[in-house]
Amino acid sequence: MAEPFGDRVSLVVFGASGDLAKKKTFPALFGLFREGQLPSTVQIVGYARSNLSDEEFKDRIRPNLKLRNADKSKIDEFLSLCSYMHGPYDEDSGYVELLDKCVAYEKKHNVAVPERLFYLALPPSAFATVCRFLKKHLNSESGLKTRVIVEKPFGRDLQTFRELQENLSPLFTEDELYRIDHYLGKEMVKNLLVLRFGNEFLGAAWNKNHIKSIQISFKEAFGTQGRGGYFDTIGIIRDVMQNHMLQVFTLLTMERPVSFDPEAVRDEKVKVLKAVEPIDPKDVLLGQYSASEDGKEPGYLDDDTVNKDSKCFTYAAFALHIHNERWEGVPIVLRAGKALDESKVEIRIQFKPVAKGMFKEIQRNELVIRIQPDEAIYMKINSKIPGISTETSLTDLDLTYSKRYSDDFWIPEAYEALIRDCYLGNHSNFVRDDELDISWKLFTPFLEALEAADGPKPELYSYGSKGPKGLREFLASHGYVFSDEGTYQWPLTTPNVKGKI
Ligand SMILES: NC(=O)C1=CN([C@@H]2O[C@H](COP(=O)(O)OP(=O)(O)OC[C@H]3O[C@@H](n4cnc5c(N)ncnc54)[C@H](OP(=O)(O)O)[C@@H]3O)[C@@H](O)[C@H]2O)C=CC1
Numbered sequence: 449m450a451e452p453f454g455d456r457v458s459l460v461v462f463g464a465s466g467d468l469a470k471k472k473t474f475p476a477l478f479g480l481f482r483e484g485q486l487p488s489t490v491q492i493v494g495y496a497r498s499n500l501s502d503e504e505f506k507d508r509i510r511p512n513l514k515l516r517n518a519d520k521s522k523i524d525e526f527l528s529l530c531s532y533m534h535g536p537y538d539e540d541s542g543y544v545e546l547l548d549k550c551v552a553y554e555k556k557h558n559v560a561v562p563e564r565l566f567y568l569a570l571p572p573s574a575f576a577t578v579c580r581f582l583k584k585h586l587n588s589e590s591g592l593k594t595r596v597i598v599e600k601p602f603g604r605d606l607q608t609f610r611e612l613q614e615n616l617s618p619l620f621t622e623d624e625l626y627r628i629d630h631y632l633g634k635e636m637v638k639n640l641l642v643l644r645f646g647n648e649f650l651g652a653a654w655n656k657n658h659i660k661s662i663q664i665s666f667k668e669a670f671g672t673q674g675r676g677g678y679f680d681t682i683g684i685i686r687d688v689m690q691n692h693m694l695q696v697f698t699l700l701t702m703e704r705p706v707s708f709d710p711e712a713v714r715d716e717k718v719k720v721l722k723a724v725e726p727i728d729p730k731d732v733l734l735g736q737y738s739a740s741e742d743g744k745e746p747g748y749l750d751d752d753t754v755n756k757d758s759k760c761f762t763y764a765a766f767a768l769h770i771h772n773e774r775w776e777g778v779p780i781v782l783r784a785g786k787a788l789d790e791s792k793v794e795i796r797i798q799f800k801p802v803a804k805g806m807f808k809e810i811q812r813n814e815l816v817i818r819i820q821p822d823e824a825i826y827m828k829i830n831s832k833i834p835g836i837s838t839e840t841s842l843t844d845l846d847l848t849y850s851k852r853y854s855d856d857f858w859i860p861e862a863y864e865a866l867i868r869d870c871y872l873g874n875h876s877n878f879v880r881d882d883e884l885d886i887s888w889k890l891f892t893p894f895l896e897a898l899e900a901a902d903g904p905k906p907e908l909y910s911y912g913s914k915g916p917k918g919l920r921e922f923l924a925s926h927g928y929v930f931s932d933e934g935t936y937q938w939p940l941t942t943p944n945v946k947g948k949i
């Protein structure tokens with residue numbers, strides 16, 4: 449692991465006028481500052497082409513800075529560390545000025561080894577240019593400590609990822625690059641390794657001998673919300689499945705790393721990805737949302753920025769199969785969709801049935817790990833119905849964070865956690881180049897088959913529904929067994945469980 453950055457760091461956010469900077473990057477920097485996780489001695493520079501004054505820039509970012517128990521003066525304190533510079537991305541002039549600003553700050557505070565963190569909140573088309581000029585002007589001397597955070601998308605297929613890599617790798621080493629997949633910063637995703645490897649009973653059951661099927665599901669209760677033009681060029685598989693969901697998949701299925709060392713963790717992720725069978729483009733459920741049944745919510749094609757005859761998938765479900773000793777024969781279904789009935793991201797691990805014998809009927813155990821909203825881990829277990837009954841019912845062991853942990857816990861937002869990790873020089877929760885290469889090798893032929901001119905058409909599903917009609921059958925065909933109706937009651941079990949008195 450690299451050394452943590454110290455108290456005198458220049459943090460430069462490129463694309464500071466944009467959406468990500470406003471909604472995520474600056475609020476995350478503020479969150480870290482508010483919680484005492486970012487020294488109050490750093491300088492933060494927003495850089496973009498838009499001609500904004502310092503005050504206009506601060507007015508843009510201020511509304512998204514959240515106080516959480518702190519008083520208002522914290523916001524002013526934070527903003528006093530920030531300044532804004534406008535300049536081009538593709539000419540020397542802005543970078544020369546930026547260098548002057550960094551050097552002036554470093555001289556003023558007698559910094560012997562300059563530490564500079566560059567956050568590229570920019571469209572990927574600008575990455576290579578900005579990195580080239582950064583290297584030329586702000587990272588040309590030896591002995592500097594530089595970290596560069598880049599945002600997804602990291603290409604749209606194997607070839608474009610490799611092109612991006614060819615552009616960036618001569619400029620910055622893998623140690624200097626921090627590729628963000630913000631799902632790796634989510635609390636419950638970070639908990640996966642502890643859950644799996646810190647609990648003997650879970651570790652022992654975490655394999656094909658006990659697990660029948662796994663689902664990782666991503667649901668959003670809203671559509672493309674004005675981002676249709678962008679979404680239309682990528683679709684749901686590139687938007688959240690090849691990246692966020694695949695990261696969850698690798699943490700869930702990889703072997704035990706020797707330590708929490710970033711390379712040890714990332715080595716194991718790569719190994720499990722290499723054992724995944726090519727994805728079958730024929731065994732997939734694809735959908736595109738249409739207007740809601742009451743007509744109040746628009747369909748995907750109603751977005752003016754979307755191609756009128758677009759076949760873009762806003763919903764997809766498919767299974768991954770891992771050929772190794774642990775997982776042979778266990779289907780792992782990834783399903784994701786926009787404009788569904790709810791917003792929820794969760795993992796469902798369904799266990800094999802117990803031998804019936806003494807039981808007339810008995811349900812399967814299921815471990816549910818809810819990533820969002822309201823983080824929770826609960827295990828569905830069979831238990832005797834309380835009282836005079838001798839029958840069993842399905843109930844749960846429940847760790848819902850909001851019930852178990854007081855509000856005093858600060859659970860960092862994903863971007864807060866990741867910027868802090870980068871500051872500390874910890875790469876564990878960032879994506880390594882070979883992970884991306886192997887994941888694009890897996891997804892590129894699959895996407896090419898789906899997007900071919902004679903490829904499948906998405907099934908329409910209404911905005912606000914559960915998704916394409918065939919979902920239940922699809923899950924059943926991949927080993928998931930729905931529990932008998934009425935056998936599981938949430939949140940409070942009443943005496944009529946299973947229809948009994
Ligand atoms: N927005 C979000 O919620 C998320 C975004 N991302 C990723 O983060 C990055 C930034 O996203 P976002 O802030 O939404 O993007 P924006 O489109 O808002 O772009 C950010 C800034 O970059 C500059 N810019 C825009 N287009 C170009 C261009 N063609 N060439 C050079 N500069 C340009 C603009 O600043 P100016 O003209 O002032 O220089 C703009 O304010 C992207 O890679 C995106 O995929 C990832 C996850 C979520």
Ligand SMILES: O=C1O[C@H](COP(=O)(O)O)[C@@H](O)[C@H](O)[C@H]1O
Pocket residue numbers: 630668687688
């Ligand atoms: O990267 C993306 O992620 C968001 C979902 O992130 P979350 O933290 O809100 O779950 C998704 O809405 C967006 O389309 C995608 O580009």
